[in-house]
Amino acid sequence: MTTVKLHDKTFDTYLSSETIQQKVAELAGILNKEYADRRPLFIAILNGSFMFASDLFKHLTIDAEISFIKLASYRGTKSTGRIITAIGLEDDLFDRDVVILEDIVDTGRTLHEFLPKLHHQQPKSLKIVTLLHKAEATQFPIPIDHVGFSIPDKFVVGYGLDYDGLGRNLKEIYQLAEKDIE
Ligand SMILES: O=P(O)(O)OC[C@H]1O[C@H](OP(=O)(O)OP(=O)(O)O)[C@H](O)[C@@H]1O
Numbered sequence: 001m002t003t004v005k006l007h008d009k010t011f012d013t014y015l016s017s018e019t020i021q022q023k024v025a026e027l028a029g030i031l032n033k034e035y036a037d038r039r040p041l042f043i044a045i046l047n048g049s050f051m052f053a054s055d056l057f058k059h060l061t062i063d064a065e066i067s068f069i070k071l072a073s074y075r076g077t078k079s080t081g082r083i084i085t086a087i088g089l090e091d092d093l094f095d096r097d098v099v100i101l102e103d104i105v106d107t108g109r110t111l112h113e114f115l116p117k118l119h120h121q122q123p124k125s126l127k128i129v130t131l132l133h134k135a136e137a138t139q140f141p142i143p144i145d146h147v148g149f150s151i152p153d154k155f156v157v158g159y160g161l162d163y164d165g166l167g168r169n170l171k172e173i174y175q176l177a178e179k180d181i182e
């Protein structure tokens, strides 16, 4: 098993780059069919989703738009449940087919807090696509339409996800090593 050290913690490989890329292509294939002739607007939630959104978007063969917005509710290895900022939502969502792109849904709090703001603008449809979902960690149930990988309730890094700023550049996804779980 490959491990990486970020700050004071060790992480073990969990999903290889090939496994992730295959899943991203599969999700794009589903979206190509679902949104054929509909010109959806993808909204990627920064920072974590930048890599997923970029790879997924390259596989889309339909007419599609993308915007990036910033929300943050997470610090260190435990969710603080704080929504810090919501910057960059400048598109008019009225009557649009909107697809939210997340790297991970953990407690569900981030999207639970944010979805009402989107619904307020009366999109024609609103779907949620997340690469990773920690079903066991759910505290705020939200309707997720497509999940790449259902994962255990362990802190993960890589492929856009960070541990205190580091690890976003890793091509693989890593799990916090057993010995470092508090
Ligand atoms: O379901 P939740 O418990 O709310 O956790 C999920 C959120 O946590 C991550 O973002 P984070 O706040 O870590 O910001 P970042 O993407 O900028 O690192 C992720 O991108 C989600 O937005």
Ligand SMILES: Nc1nc2[nH]cnc2c(=O)[nH]1
Pocket: 074, 079, 104, 105, 106, 107, 154, 155, 156, 157, 161, 162, 163
């Ligand atoms: N890096 C990282 N960010 C998260 N945000 C919510 N859950 C997680 C997680 O497991 N890892």
